[in-house]
Amino acid sequence: MAAKKAYESFSKSLIEDVHKWGCMKQTGVSLRYMMEFGSDPSDRNLLLSGQFLHKELPIRIARRAIELGTLPYGLSEKPAVLKVRDWYIDSFRDMRNFPEIKDINDEKEFTQMIKAIKVRHNNVVPTMALGVQQLKKGMDPKIDYEDLGEIHQFLDRFYMSRIGIRMLIGQHVELHKPNPPPHVVGYIHTKMSPVEVARNASEIARGICLREYGSAPEIVIYGDPSFTFPYVPTHLQLMVFELVKNSLRAVQERFMDSDKVAPPVRIIVAEGIEDVTIKISDEGGGIPRKGLPKIFTYLYSTAKYPLEEYPDLGMDDRVTMAGYGYGIPISRLYAQYFGGDLQVISMEGYGTDAYLHLSRLGDSKEPLP
DSSP, X not given: OHHHHHHHTSOHHHHHHHHHHHTSOXXXXXXXXXXXXXXXXXXXXXXXXXXXXXXXXXXXXXXXHHXXXXXXXXXXXXXXXXXXXXXXXXXXXXXXXXXXXOSHHHHHHHHXXXXXXXXXXXXXXXXXXXXHHHHHHTSOTTOOXXXXXXXXXXXXXXXXXXXXXXXXXXXXXXXXXXXXXXXXXXXXXXXXXXXXXXXXXHHHHHHHHHHHHSOOOOEEEESOTTOOEEEOHHHHHHHHHHHHHHHHHHHHHHHTTOSSOOOOEEEEEEEOSSEEEEEEEEOSOOOOGGGGGGGGOSSOOOOOOHHHHOTTOOOOHHHHHHTTTOHHHHHHHHHHHTTOEEEEEEETTTEEEEEEEEESSOOSBOOOO
């Protein structure tokens, strides 16, 4: 009943419009295209970018709004999921109510509006996590969550689409900043050093480990700091942070009560012709083979749900991911978004190696779920 009631707060014509736009074809963009297009943020290019987003974003948002209303196991009726769906429909309505973008003044107004839409959706990940938690609470505890494949697939599509929407909005907004630093094109750094980004991300993760446990394993990074390639530093930082945080935790907990010195976490950055690969190796005891598929699921986490206790808490993605057990599956989506991947290989009784593959060529188009 709850789903029905929430739907009725929107007009019938708006819901019909959502369904109409949700059937339209999405248009993917490559990293290289974003970089080349954004390297000249002239009024003409900003106008073209605004016009593209004015048509593209409602299609992507409508698709997710429809899917949020048709989820299995009653997930669509959970209060947290209804809240997220309302955000998507509100954003769709804002986009559709905005008139055609004819000149640079229209484009500036449009940019302010999509900036506000991005803020509206800041807490989508923790709120959806809460919805899944609400579903799990009402389910038979004997259910094996591996069986809920439809929900995993939905969340993969949903979060992948969210990464794309936020990348397009963020890139457009950033291009308006006057006097950007050298080699910065919106969200993209054309000469990003993966070694430097890995160092920054791992220092943050180590700081959290020190705070939680009072000590932390060392981190050793191998690779050429002067090697650079075009990528989105915030995406890479988020992925490395998650993987290193998990490795530190595993090593720390394994060696906490031992007389032996905890072995370091090793990060190796390798540059290939097609891919840049970052390997994160730990001796934290590994994961049993049958448990390995679970690390990529959204229903497995044993972490506490802070939003349940503090519903008004506003948090950015990285902080909340630390507590949701969503870090690994979402990191894999960030890698896949620009044509890369994440693989985790484990030796039970020894440790885990995570391989983060990043496409160096930047010419694969966004995956469009």
